[in-house]
Amino acid sequence: MTDKIDKGSAATPPAGPGASGTPYEAIKAIPVRHYGRWLSAVVVAALLGWLVYAFSQGKVIWKTVGDKLFDPSVIAGLGNTVLISITSMLLGLLLGILFAVMRLSKNPVTSFVAWLYIWFFRGTPVYVQLLVWFSLPLIFQYINLGPIYKNETVDVMTPFMVALLGLGLNEGAYMAEIVRAGIQSVDEGQTEASHALGMTQLQTMRRVVLPQAMRVIIPPTGNEFINMLKTSSLVSAVQYTELLRASSNIGNTAGAIIEMYFVASIWYLALTSVFSVGQYYLERRYARGSLRSLPPTPFQRLKANLNMFRRTEVAR
Amino acid sequence: MTAKTAQPMVKAEGVHKSYGAAHILRGIDLEVAPREVFCLVGPSGSGKSTFLRCINHLERINAGRLSVDGQLVGYKQKGDKLYELKDSEVAAQRRDIGMVFQRFNLFPHMTAIENVMEAPVMVKGESKAVARERAIRLLDRVGLGDKGGNYPSQLSGGQQQRVAIARALAMEPKLMLFDEPTSALDPELVGDVLDVMRDLAESGMTMIVVTHEMGFAREVGDNLVFMDGGVVVESGNPRDVLTNPQHDRTKAFLSKVL
Numbered sequence: 001m002t003d004k005i006d007k008g009s010a011a012t013p014p015a016g017p018g019a020s021g022t023p024y025e026a027i028k029a030i031p032v033r034h035y036g037r038w039l040s041a042v043v044v045a046a047l048l049g050w051l052v053y054a055f056s057q058g059k060v061i062w063k064t065v066g067d068k069l070f071d072p073s074v075i076a077g078l079g080n081t082v083l084i085s086i087t088s089m090l091l092g093l094l095l096g097i098l099f100a101v102m103r104l105s106k107n108p109v110t111s112f113v114a115w116l117y118i119w120f121f122r123g124t125p126v127y128v129q130l131l132v133w134f135s136l137p138l139i140f141q142y143i144n145l146g147p148i149y150k151n152e153t154v155d156v157m158t159p160f161m162v163a164l165l166g167l168g169l170n171e172g173a174y175m176a177e178i179v180r181a182g183i184q185s186v187d188e189g190q191t192e193a194s195h196a197l198g199m200t201q202l203q204t205m206r207r208v209v210l211p212q213a214m215r216v217i218i219p220p221t222g223n224e225f226i227n228m229l230k231t232s233s234l235v236s237a238v239q240y241t242e243l244l245r246a247s248s249n250i251g252n253t254a255g256a257i258i259e260m261y262f263v264a265s266i267w268y269l270a271l272t273s274v275f276s277v278g279q280y281y282l283e284r285r286y287a288r289g290s291l292r293s294l295p296p297t298p299f300q301r302l303k304a305n306l307n308m309f310r311r312t313e314v315a316r
Numbered sequence: 317m318t319a320k321t322a323q324p325m326v327k328a329e330g331v332h333k334s335y336g337a338a339h340i341l342r343g344i345d346l347e348v349a350p351r352e353v354f355c356l357v358g359p360s361g362s363g364k365s366t367f368l369r370c371i372n373h374l375e376r377i378n379a380g381r382l383s384v385d386g387q388l389v390g391y392k393q394k395g396d397k398l399y400e401l402k403d404s405e406v407a408a409q410r411r412d413i414g415m416v417f418q419r420f421n422l423f424p425h426m427t428a429i430e431n432v433m434e435a436p437v438m439v440k441g442e443s444k445a446v447a448r449e450r451a452i453r454l455l456d457r458v459g460l461g462d463k464g465g466n467y468p469s470q471l472s473g474g475q476q477q478r479v480a481i482a483r484a485l486a487m488e489p490k491l492m493l494f495d496e497p498t499s500a501l502d503p504e505l506v507g508d509v510l511d512v513m514r515d516l517a518e519s520g521m522t523m524i525v526v527t528h529e530m531g532f533a534r535e536v537g538d539n540l541v542f543m544d545g546g547v548v549v550e551s552g553n554p555r556d557v558l559t560n561p562q563h564d565r566t567k568a569f570l571s572k573v574l
Contacts, residue, residue: 187421189417190423192421193422194423195407196414197410197434197435197439197484197487198408198439198487199435199439200403201403207434211425212423212425
């Protein structure tokens, strides 16, 4: 018994690939020298060094960047950026599902309405859309829904509402196209099987098609969200105090304009990095079963890149 | 075979179906009696699968009359006018017709037992407890009592197809349609599925089976139709047609598959 185990463990460690493969002597050869890699590394390092030097000589008070990084109003702005991004994304997702289903509907009227919505909101810049929402009180003094609701437009269209409607409705158009692609990716046999069981169109969509479409919808939705984090900086133009506006407010009063843009950039980078990592693992997870071998994680890739500089031991 | 005095379960009169310029069904006339096992055979492209899909209105027929249990499929007749049925009415007609597909088409995001429970709960509004109890019984009947918690991807093709049969039976249909149920299976898995179908036939289910399993047709079938080019070439008792075909086209086909 013990003999056997000893034998097994003793035979495996050396060069052989399989546990039971016969041992072999690995090839010993001089590897190709990658002079190009060394040369390009030197050039890139020099350029980076020059860039850092240039900024260190510019009239930037780096201490201010550090001091204001955790300023309460910057942090509040950061919170607003996350808030407006998440709420706009949720609104966009709901509208996206609604308009995707309408777009695929057999009813020509609903299909056309969805097409019109997507055409308009994808065809005009989101900045212009935000300004239109912002200016709405100029043309409608009251929002009047007959007996149900009446209010002054200015009171309803708070900066948050303007930002939410502007970003959310715009996002809805993009999400509609993503959801539509997801729905169309579900095998037709699924719909047929569901119909054959006597389920209606709506039940089929809700119980069979959408849950499967999610596999295709989720990865690009993560992408859209990361874009949304950055696009939300535009709403500073409509008086909503998110990260960029909070930062530049301080910058204007303290006379540290560029410093505060750096502060904002650092936070945007932090946000997108955090959500990108989440997005990456989400995609990896949803690729399971549809890819034969999963792409490497960032950590694995880093290790591989470091190995590139080493002279690789042949036939390891 | 079966006495044709009772109302036929399926009755087709001059059924035509085309996709654009492709004329797939060119006038099908046939009758399927209750409790009968009715086999449809023929080369691929002969229209047998298309005809099967017309029976539960997955395909719309272009001409002729097709009825199930005395009811027109997909239409209703008032006076001498035909009215198209609404989506919900078509769905109601399909409740009583079970269908088993060549590619199984199980719902991959649900476990085996959830697949079987789905339609009774959603369509009939049955309570989950009742549906679950029946699902357990049905999975047991197809020999998969221990696989209820598995997702389709964790089951072999033969097991998936048996779950699909259980799923169709959960709606307690009066008619079962089988669209080449064993064609996508490894040969060694075909037997289990055919056993379940044989068992179902013995229980008195009306079955229409599109198949290339001539052994099954001969052994279990009450009636057999050989189709080619969108028409019925020959029909009769499976044993007679398979051993003593009358038409040259039937002879040629059978010489290749038997």
